[in-house]
Amino acid sequence: MRKSIIRTAFVVVFCLGLMNLVMAGESAQGKGKAAKDVPSMSQEEQIKLALSAAPPHIAKDSAVLVFGTDGKLKEGRPGTNGFTCIPTVMNLPDPDPMCMDAAVKQWWGDLMNNAPKPSNTVPGIAYMARGGSHWEKDGRVVMKEEPGAKIVKEPPHWMIMWPFDAKATMLPAAPNPSGAYVMFDGTPYAHVMVYQDPGKMK
Ligand SMILES: [Cu+2]
Numbered sequence: 013m014r015k016s017i018i019r020t021a022f023v024v025v026f027c028l029g030l031m032n033l034v035m036a037g038e039s040a041q042g043k044g045k046a047a048k049d050v051p052s053m054s055q056e057e058q059i060k061l062a063l064s065a066a067p068p069h070i071a072k073d074s075a076v077l078v079f080g081t082d083g084k085l086k087e088g089r090p091g092t093n094g095f096t097c098i099p100t101v102m103n104l105p106d107p108d109p110m111c112m113d114a115a116v117k118q119w120w121g122d123l124m125n126n127a128p129k130p131s132n133t134v135p136g137i138a139y140m141a142r143g144g145s146h147w148e149k150d151g152r153v154v155m156k157e158e159p160g161a162k163i164v165k166e167p168p169h170w171m172i173m174w175p176f177d178a179k180a181t182m183l184p185a186a187p188n189p190s191g192a193y194v195m196f197d198g199t200p201y202a203h204v205m206v207y208q209d210p211g212k213m214k
Pocket of ligand 1: 171
């Protein structure tokens with residue numbers, strides 16, 4: 013009797029363990045699918061791509077995060093200037109690397125963790141010299157993929173991560189020929205987009 017209870021317990025624990033493994037494998041696969049191209053690159057390729065987001069004088073001393081085989085970001089190399097570069101933001105086929113200061117790293121981490129609002133206490137700066145993409149629905153920029161939303165490309169730009177309000181600042185709330193707008197206007201993750209090529213900054 014005692015023995016069979018122990019055996020049953022063992023089988024249950026073993027099966028739960030297997031289930032966890034399978035689930036971990038599935039979620040890693042899900043992430044891998046969205047991030048297919050970049051995480052399959054070598055560490056050196058990912059570092060090179062990440063650093064292409066910032067002007068050379070910033071890139072040369074920046075830390076870099078790269079995707080490990082588990083699809084999660086890990087340290088690719090340390091830095092000394094307070095900036096961190098990642099090889100992709102949205103994991104779309106078009107490369108969209110970003111270099112960010114400490115405040116944006118915090119902002120970005122909060123966004124990735126679905127925090128209700130960013131916790132950076134000072135405005136942050138981020139560079140996307142290769143450009144990027146956003147989701148757009150009915151002419152409005154939306155934060156996430158949703159039914160009816162399409163991907164729209166962004167030219168090379170840099171950003172100020174601080175919850176500016178389009179009405180209060182009188183800045184546009186959508187991309188326009190002036191080259192500046194408040195992205196995610198009306199949300200805690202609002203920030204100013206500046207269509208100016210960081211690659212030309214010195
Ligand atoms: Cu933006």
